Amino acid sequence: MPVEKYGVWKAHLVHYVVERRKDDLKSPHLSLYFHDHEFGTPKYDRTLLREDKNIQGLYRATINIKSGLGDPHDSRLVYWVNRNIDQNPLADELTELQHGFHAGVDQIANQYSLDYIRDSLFNTSDGRLLPHEVAGQFNNIIDVLEPSIQQAIDENADVYLFGSRGSSGRFMHKMHMNQGNVRKYRSDDGVSQDGGLIIHFQRTNSWIGFFIGFASQAVHTDDQTGHAITGVTWSDFLRPDIIEEAVVIQEAYVNPADTRPRSIMLSNKMNRALPLEHWTIRNKAGDIQILPDNASLRPRIDQLFDLPDCPLSDHGDTIILANEQGMRIDGVSYNSKQAATKGDSIVFAH
Structure with a gap:
């Protein structure tokens, strides 16, 4: 079935934790801690990080920073950054949202949802395939995400977290592409249910969007089911010797x-x-x-x-x-x- 409890959470970030390779060899994440009060920050103590990785008084969202899906020999993610996401009509829709979680609606209305294939959220050829935690500046996805996340915390920016709300109601996950999956995860395929992170810095009225997929996911998917319709994956598409946008x-x-x-x-x-x-x-x-x-x-x-x-x-x-x-x-x-x-x-x- 498609992703359960899919939607967008409008919130404010207050803290984050990066899992390094030593913390989780298989599938490390970036944890974002947030609240959805429009005014004021709730009381919390980030030193009270529990074994379940939650902090009392805050919600938590996780972003993959290394693939745990697909080809076991390819742990790469692909990501896109769009610093002009405000040119997409989605930005106008998001501005009107109240703080809190909003369930995604049907794919015809296509409201409060993301679709990497159909919504023109970024230029697909601008994607980068990067491994996790490689020495050198901007050689992994953590280097790309951290500066904007810290700025969002410092400026109390509005953030929009797209993904699946966990059963506890206090957790967001699957904040990545959710279609064109390999056979093992094909049941998660669907259209208009991709994850992502969009930040609106009100002080400068600037927007930035982060969109993440797996190297093994398909570039072309069915308009109804979200299943792969070709064998071309992001690892194929983003090879420098292939030009698809003729x-x-x-x-x-x-x-x-x-x-x-x-x-x-x-x-x-x-x-x-x-x-x-x-x-x-x-x-x-x-x-x-x-x-x-x-x-x-x-x-x-x-x-x-x-x-x-x-x-x-x-x-x-x-x-x-x-x-x-x-x-x-x-x-x-x-x-x-x-x-x-x-x-x-x-x-x-x-």
Whole structure:
């Protein structure tokens, strides 16, 4: 079955503990201790860390910092950092949330949930495969997470913890990709139920998102079940000699000045022509535009495609490009501010 008690917890961090290799050889975690009071910090004593790793008066969330899943010979994680996550319409939704836990709703509404494949939360090719606890600065995931976590504590920033709420009600886990799993963990597969950590630093109104998966998880998954539909894993995809994003979404005309329909510009990065027959464009609401039978892109050419069947929202949206097999080729997102100016296109960085 999909991940139980999935949702997002809006909270404030007050303490964290990193498990090193000597603490847990098999599957070490980063434990985040938090409360969900909007004003004031509850009384607690972090020196009273119990054997069950809990601290009285605080909730706890765990983030994997070494894989305990998949291939026993590959303990690597893959992670993405998006310092412009506020350009995703998800940020506007999160800002409106009250502090506390909010259960994820159905995948049609796609609210209060993350989906690494379908929500354009990050540029997939920016992912990094890193082992746990390797000597040298920024050579493991701990180095990447710690500075922002400490800053969130210092500034009392709002944090959004996506994952599964434990049976005790005081614990969050599975804060990682939860689809495309190897056979042993296939029962956890689902769409719109991925984990992650998003931080909003109110003082500077800046946002950052951390998203974590396992090297053994599949890059392409079924839209209904979340099961792998190809054998391509993140360890395959992020090899430097493989380039999957041959076609990218270069621009979107969300608020055109004339009466022409909303459209997107696709860019062919290859030195050969690419047929686009039966490729699709999908928005966050699930509307689909099927490209014409004769659609193609000449080498190194940009071309506009109208979207009469796939309206793009003025309030922010995500745009997913998929090939004829339904595999994700590219994805972008924008917020309501970017869509506000009439006549201008939104240009996406790749």
